[in-house]
Amino acid sequence: MTSPPQLLTDPFLQLPTPTSVRVVWFTEFAGYRHLVSYGENLATTVCAKTTKLSRTREDQQSRVGSQTQDGQVYQHPVQRHIWRHEAEVTSLTPNKNLAYRVTSVREDGQSVSSNVYSLAPTPTPGTPLKILLTSDHQIKPMVAANLQKVVETIGQIDAVWFAGDLANIPDRASEWFDDNRGGAFFPCLQGRAKYEIDCNGTKTSYTGGQIIQHAPMFTCIGNHEVMGRFARKDSLNEEFNDTIPRTVALKLYGENFLKDNSFNTDTYEEIFTLPESPEGGKTYYAVSFGDVRLVVLYATNMWRYVNTDGGKQGKYGEPEVELDNPENWGYGQHIYEPIAKDSQQYNWLVQELNSPEFKQAKYKVVMLHHPPHTLGDNIVPAYTDPVQIIERDEDGNIKAVRYEYPKQADYIIRDLLPLLEAAQVQLVFFGHSHLWNRFCSPSGIHFLETSNVGNSYGAAYKDKKRKNLPPWQNQDYVAIGDPYGLEPVTPTIAPMLDENGQTIPYIASNEITVFSIFDTGTGTISSYRFDTRKPDAEVIKFDEFKLKE
Incomplete structure (x- = not known):
């Protein structure tokens, strides 16, 4: 027996203006018609614009459907198809609430509607x-x-x-x-x-x-x-942690591949x-x-671990096993937007x-x-760009990479x-x-x-x-x-x-x-x-x- 269609979310309100507000909701079907009914007796309707989320996935650590433990269903990231619907309700009166409801119609003609809620423009x-x-x-x-x-x-x-x-x-x-x-x-x-x-x-x-x-x-x-570098790791957790500064990504990968190889x-x-x-x-x-x-x-900024045990990228240094692989460095708690x-x-x-x-x-x-x-x-270390300090031996080989964050x-x-x-x-x-x-x-x-x-x-x-202090003493x-x-x-x-x-x-x-x-x-x-x-x-x-x- 086929289960009845469902909305993935209830509608929610976004971007109010003095005369309008956006209504947004999600489904797991593309459908062919999505609309908002509003006003007295819900007699006025407006159609929604539909887009598809481009990067939503599930993986080994997801807790979704029948997967209650790691890897039961997903062994690596798999795309999940989700559609977003947005309608702009216009010609609203300030400080006046109106009833509204959303409806989505699937490709097979079955429709599903939300309960009735209220909307208003910017107060x-x-x-x-x-x-x-x-x-x-x-x-x-x-x-x-x-x-x-x-x-x-x-x-x-x-x-x-x-x-x-x-x-x-x-x-x-x-x-x-x-x-x-x-x-x-x-x-x-x-x-x-x-x-x-x-x-x-x-x-x-x-x-x-x-x-x-x-x-x-x-x-x-x-x-x-x-999120970090796209699809470079085999789990979403690892991908999330795999961020590097855009300045570094530019040198390593070039302008055309900048976002997918830094963060987004x-x-x-x-x-x-x-x-x-x-x-x-x-x-x-x-x-x-x-x-x-x-x-x-x-x-x-990027949150990092205090130490580099197990090859983790750290707040204060890089793991020893990756010292010769700068493309695998984390570059400390780098700031995303200056x-x-x-x-x-x-x-x-x-x-x-x-x-x-x-x-x-x-x-x-x-x-x-x-x-x-x-x-x-x-709040520790300071919100500043990490100062990279590379220690080398007499032959020029890297012995350690550490980061300082001057408090001033x-x-x-x-x-x-x-x-x-x-x-x-x-x-x-x-x-x-x-x-x-x-x-x-x-x-x-x-x-x-x-x-x-x-x-x-x-x-x-x-x-x-605090539990996140560096292994050396410093008043910073x-x-x-x-x-x-x-x-x-x-x-x-x-x-x-x-x-x-x-x-x-x-x-x-x-x-x-x-x-x-x-x-x-x-x-x-x-x-x-x-x-x-x-x-x-x-x-x-x-x-x-x-x-x-």
């Missing part, structure tokens, strides 16, 4: 909004619980700001759509997840939250949106319709939404910070993936933050270290990292040192606290306590998940926590602060 200034701040989902264990509690606590969200690391391996299709563990990206954000958390033998199932069917999402690129964000850019800048396209941009001007930066002074992105940012749209906004917010200030591990050359601290201070940015929002902590600069910029969504890697605080690599001297802010309402009963200025937990909400009507940002070990526990608001207008 006008003065409209109070509740915006979810989130990041680093990466198909982690607590994401479904986190997003379910967002909806149960706050109700309908007006927008989502996502500070990078959406999936774990961006070309692995099931991580976006239907990972059989129940916590894929779209199901969690659409209330269709089925993720079980086992706590002392008691299993609780979480569905996530029905959020992006009604609320547009603005995202930025994290290191997990970037193709799947991320094919999935999402985002605002675009002339210089950066979807990778960095600015957008006005209600009272907010949101500036989104492409600030992330942001240093006088780079294209930097110059674009200078223009944006001087634009009328930015200057006239009530709230000025910058979103990026890499942390300017944090207690997390991932950190591009975010040295070049970016002075711009933001001068432009009176009120909030810098970021992720990457999988924890919650916040800081405030002497001039009043708030720095918020609210990425303890699925799991955490700890915080460097008091006697807890700070073991405890924020490397750039800001003190973390203790939560204002209900801080957590350490084992000695003392308050701590962070949450770094694999059982307690955190989300934050920006209420533009009051200018406040509130953070909430939920203990997944106690399914009946209440959601606790533990911190709140207000942005100056």
Whole structure:
């Protein structure tokens, strides 16, 4: 018996303007007709444009269909055929919500429709909004619980700001759509997840939250949106880790083969319709939404292992077995898109910070993936280009390759933050270290990292040192606290306590998940926590602060 046709995702909203919004959804069939019905009695229809994702695949590590262990179905990467449908709904009235539904018709004439949801164009200034701040989902264990509690606590969200690391391996299709563990990206954000958390033998199932069917999402690129050299390795995990700088790829492979032999964000850019800048396209941009001007930066680098055991490419060096093979080097934690002074992105940012749209906004917010200030591990080493040091013997043979990252050359601290201070940015929002902590600069910029969504890697605080320091002593690599001297802010309402009963200025937990909400009507940002070990526990608001207008 043939199963009825299904949509791969519910519809979700993208790229709102003052009079329009895009509706996007995915199927595993090309079909011959895809449309959005909207308005009173869903009487108005608009047809969608269909494209096919070019690089989505499954492999040995996928958890999809009947594959629950490595290699049961797939022994190497295999293309997965997925079609994307996008329709632009136009002639909308500001601040007026309309009902909508999508329908896809297969080649055999069978049709499938979504449930009915609501859409609206960009809200006008003065409209109070509740915006979810989130990041680093990466198909982690607590994401479904986190997003379910967002909806149960706050109700309908007006927008989502996502500070990078959406999936774990961006070309692995099931991580976006239907990972059989129940916590894929779209199901969690659409209330269709089925993720079980086992706590002392008691299993609780979480569905996530029905959020992006009604609320547009603005995202930025994290290191997990970037794939490495295409099809050079025999698994998607290895391909993801196989990135080298474009300058190196240019020398090794030439201009015509540059992208496939360095890194790419193709799947991320094919999935999402985002605002675009002339210089950066979807990778960095600015957008006005209600009272907010949101500036989104492409600030992330390749995450590497601390050591080179087992032939791994390292933060601080190359594996001994590859010293004579520069094409197999990792080149340290190289930066994907320049942001240093006088780079294209930097110059674009200078223009944006001087634009009328930015200057006239009530709230000025910058979103990026890499942390300017944090207690997390991932702020070390400094955000700068690795300085390569090659040691040779007396015959000129390579003995070792290592990398230094001078702290004084950190591009975010040295070049970016002075711009933001001068432009009176009120909030810098970021992720990457999988924890919650916040800081405030002497001039009043708030720095918020609210990425303890699925799991955490700890915080460097008091006697807890970072785990990613180099094997040599150097003051450029700070073991405890924020490397750039800001003190973390203790939560204002209900801080957590350490084992000695003392308050701590962070949450770094694999059982307690955190989300934050920006209420533009009051200018406040509130953070909430939920203990997944106690399914009946209440959601606790533990911190709140207000942005100056």
